[in-house]
Amino acid sequence: MIANLAAQFRDHPVATTLELGSVFVCFVLFVGVLALLTTGPPAETGTPWLALVVVGASFVLFWTALVPLYERTVGWS
Structure with missing residues (x-):
């Protein structure tokens, strides 16, 4: 392997x-979700949840928008 x-x-x-x-x-992301679920709902601020959502959204944006744009403009073999 x-x-x-x-x-x-x-x-x-x-x-x-x-x-x-x-x-x-x-x-x-998987480990982060599991860790945040074990802590329960956010008491004061949801900063850890927000950070997790931002990382996930950035990951999705990267693969659905930036990679295809790169493939069309530069090419990928």
Whole structure:
């Protein structure tokens, strides 16, 4: 598995980095939601929830708007 990942990284370093970064962001969002759910509803401010929503929205914006725009303008092979 590691050798396959290394070969993929040699062939397509940007795409592999984006994919692994996406897996990491999804993992962080999942753990963040679980951690915030265990603390219960926000007592005073919802800053941690807001931060989690901003990270999730940025992630979605990146993959649905910026990556296709990059593919159309610069090209991606």
